[in-house]
Amino acid sequence: MKAEILCVGTEILLGDIVNTNAQFLSRELANLGIDVYHQSVVGDNPKRLLEEIKDCFKKVDMIITSGGLGPTPDDLTKEIGAKFFNKKMILDEDTVNKLKDYFDKMGRSYLKGNNMKQAYFPENCIILKNDYGTAPGCIINENGKILIVLPGPPREIKPMFSNYVLPFLNNYTNGTIKSRVLRIHGIGEGEMAEKIKDLIDNSKNPTIAPYAKDNDITLRITARAATEDEALNLIKPLEYKVKAVLGDNIYGYGDTSMEEVTAKLLIDKNLSISTAESCTGGLIAAKLISYPGISSIFLDGAVTYSNAAKMHRLNVKKETLDKFGAVSEETAREMAEGIAKTSGTDIGLSTTGIAGPDGGTPEKPIGLVYVGLYINGKTFVKRLQISGERNRVRNRASVSALDFLRRKLI
Amino acid sequence: MKAEILCVGTEILLGDIVNTNAQFLSRELANLGIDVYHQSVVGDNPKRLLEEIKDCFKKVDMIITSGGLGPTPDDLTKEIGAKFFNKKMILDEDTVNKLKDYFDKMGRSYLKGNNMKQAYFPENCIILKNDYGTAPGCIINENGKILIVLPGPPREIKPMFSNYVLPFLNNYTNGTIKSRVLRIHGIGEGEMAEKIKDLIDNSKNPTIAPYAKDNDITLRITARAATEDEALNLIKPLEYKVKAVLGDNIYGYGDTSMEEVTAKLLIDKNLSISTAESCTGGLIAAKLISYPGISSIFLDGAVTYSNAAKMHRLNVKKETLDKFGAVSEETAREMAEGIAKTSGTDIGLSTTGIAGPDGGTPEKPIGLVYVGLYINGKTFVKRLQISGERNRVRNRASVSALDFLRRKLI
Incomplete structure (x- = not known):
């Protein structure tokens, strides 16, 4: 399965915010063995968003979007997704009740105007609960094309993905990509690359790739295999070789600091x-x-x-x-x-x-x-x-x- | 002029790093009045990178890339750019000397192996000095297509852009987009949107767009005009109206904290x-x-x-x-x-x-x-x-x- 991550928001194209959602979604898909071919960003522009969805679905089977689900009038991702699939937008009573509860709890009495927009969904879609905000997401799955529409705020998209999208995607994965990330401090990137040059050049599966972050350097060993265990077994010998060279400069593994x-x-x-x-x-x-x-x-x-x-x-x-x-x-x-x-x-x-x-x-x-x-x-x-x-x-x-x-x- | 920002790096598609360069470049281009139609990311894969460059140049006049200039073998952006324009790669003696100086200063004696790769450039390109790293960038400008190739590390790309790319781009701007960013704390996003709903709905030029960040909410008022002064004059009256509604919840302006x-x-x-x-x-x-x-x-x-x-x-x-x-x-x-x-x-x-x-x-x-x-x-x-x-x-x-x-x- 090939996927595209499509983030929606003029604020991203204008450079107002950093697109951390693309990183989050990419990492999650990599863990599932789903190839992310491409990330892209379009503005809050209905015509260009529809074009991008059309173009992407020529190349990939799945598009995951983030952004454009909020209460403001320029939030249009659900609506454009419905248009692509020729779906009507239907009011979901469950979501209406949850919105009412939410605003009661926040001590704000109104459920009016734009907020109601968040309770409309493309017909026959799967609605994804938003446990940390007011805008639910949804999945439209038809004719071999899957559109997964998620909210923009990081603290909403992350739990929604883990709790409701992951179980859905588990049906679509075939094999896995596993990575082992080694975190390094105390040696320059160039010096390190030189020291493990042979390992980098001669490794195909797993591959080994260095990159520099603000405060440290990371090495990612990535294996592709049918199962997680097989992938991890491919990674181990290469990891030992790297450790023999870099020693205590490796301060940790994975998503640590x-x-x-x-x-x-x-x-x-x-x-x-x-x-x-x-x-x-x-x-x-x-x-x-x-x-x-x-x-x-x-x-x-x-x-x-x-x-x-x-x-x-x-x-x-x-x-x-x-x-x-x-x-x-x-x-x-x-x-x-x-x-x-x-x-x-x-x-x-x-x-x-x-x-x-x-x-x-x-x-x-x-x-x-x-x-x-x-x-x-x-x-x-x-x-x-x-x-x-x-x-x-x-x-x-x-x-x-x-x-x-x-x-x-x- | 329409532009695309193309970031290169498998580490971005795998979710290893956040793509802050796309934000930086987007903001800079917005300030110049250059429309960023699209941001995209491809991996360190020569075939797909070449395809992406070909596809992009069908839609835009300018591509700015970041990443893929380093000393490691999978850094290939310059080489693929040269391929697209049918250029040979030529050794630049000036860059060789600077690399020598750099490694001497760092107390590392060698200038060998992969490091030399950074001194080769597409023939007839403009070489962009890297004052904060070893990999210079370059500009290829031919037949109405401009490819600007910049390094990946944020602390290298930013000064290179400001010092060497901006003067180049000033020849290509026509009109400007100016924004005024109001930073807000102490009011919820939904509540604020409700309070200024009429202003959001009825403003075309300038537009006004709210978005939420981790620790605060931002409103961006954006005007398009022939000159900077004209744009700022369009912004002012709308800004006063917003201030009248939000008062002391506005804590600052622009890129502040x-x-x-x-x-x-x-x-x-x-x-x-x-x-x-x-x-x-x-x-x-x-x-x-x-x-x-x-x-x-x-x-x-x-x-x-x-x-x-x-x-x-x-x-x-x-x-x-x-x-x-x-x-x-x-x-x-x-x-x-x-x-x-x-x-x-x-x-x-x-x-x-x-x-x-x-x-x-x-x-x-x-x-x-x-x-x-x-x-x-x-x-x-x-x-x-x-x-x-x-x-x-x-x-x-x-x-x-x-x-x-x-x-x-x-």
Whole structure:
């Protein structure tokens, strides 16, 4: 089965929003072994939308759309889908009742005007419940063509897909594509590609593909097979070979993040942590706290942006700041030790650096960041030099600080 | 001029990455008044890429590609572009020298293997310097068809576009599309759409379109005219009408954010701030610190995740925690006052809440967040009830906390 992902919305063509739905749907279809040949985006324009649906159905068997289901007048995807299949639009009483309940619960009394539009569907379609919003989706399945119409908001489309579209699609999959994603930090993309060049060049099934993301590099090993187990068995030997080359630079697998990996390590080892951040300004704490269950080991964090706060909160010595400066190995060391001591934690993790756009000097250029790590009575400091603008420096510094901790924990 | 944005990369079709380049390019072209008819994505597959280029050039005059310029063997966009235009690939000595310099600077000695691929270009093309990476882009312009080939990494494509593609495109624009984006917080999308329904329904040029983002709602007023000034003059009267309806729910204009708006207000009024965060865990501090120049007024932040830290760092009373709980109006109040007092700042902003997935009770459900705000001797507390999963709750809480502060500042 070949599929096209068709996102609808002038706001996407104008660049107002990032199309995360295309990513979500692509990943889900890949997991099902359904080939996504193409992603495309058209505006909220009935004529062009109809043309696109016609064109796509010449090439693929299935189109999944997102967007254009809302209450505003330019939301037209259902209507155009009905037109393509020559269907009338019919009022669905169940949906009317759910809309009434929803607006009652929200304390808004009206069910009028545009909101009613969301209760009309192409006749004989499968209606897909929207558990997180007011606009249900639908599936039209006729003459070997399947049109799956889903809402635009990410927090609506994801549960609708998982709960109602997946069971439907399971009837249409034949074989599977499985992937194993290796997440990498601490080595450049080019250097890595060179190191595993032979593996990349000589692998057909599975294939291996590197790509760089904002804060790390990912390697995806992808196998196609009749069953999931067969695919996974194809992946394993290649994964071992990659691991032999890249070692500890591989920090995790699949849909994880440096903060999740580090948080899990801390929880497993039952090591409590506190953070003292200057240039990263709360990003390390925010990242760690994004992980549920962190409250057992994350006790305290300080965002000591001013020198006064560094002295007052962390007992960094005035002489240290005067002699070496706020951005120095010595200050990073005292910050890490200070936060661990004043919080009573096993670990103290600190950052101090120059994120820019101002404040750089020839000796201490923009992008210079020191990471301090106090752990079990010892303190380590790592010097980073990060290129790019302010928030890239801050983000990379926070991920690299967590990576520094991770490597000490494993 | 009609354009298509064509992003190349199997990693996009597999859902490994979000296609932010399509957004960036769309926005830039909209500003130039160039119509983006379509966005599409194809994989790293030479045959399908060539087909897509052929198909697109039947409908549009210009294709801008991103991706497929790197050193790995599956990067083929330049080569396929050359094939479409029947061009040879020629080695560019300038690029060879720059690659050498780059690798020397990085302390990597080799310029070998795949890296050399990046120095070959279709003959007679315009080479676009890459100031932030190793892969230059290029423009092929022949027989009324323009192919602009750009790299995939966002931090490379953006400066390349601004510095080298924009001056080229200025020769091809005719009229302009201008937009004014109003950013909104504190009102639901449906409620807002209802309030400005007449304006939406009766506006043709400019048009007005609402859409919801993760943490706020945006309204875009878009006018098409011969000149920028004319377009802006068309926008103004409609903008006034919208403002009259939505008032202070409009927190900013254009490509801004709640943190930027709030940071600017604080700096303008020269009010110093400190933060005390529990459930948001550093997000408010991290958001404020993303704004350059914040160091003059952001002095100190605490991520007091544990009760011990709340008492020790912020002087929250044990009796308050015992009697009302960590998630309570009273604790939020003492946190805000405590951080302001211990930091000596004009303002103290605090959050305490239940982000989930655990910890909810019937009285204090998941999503309950109290925001405390100490300002000029008075303390205010706002109760929020946010739906969704852990990190949605944390994000919305941090934005709503900043909005609470913003409304007190204006």
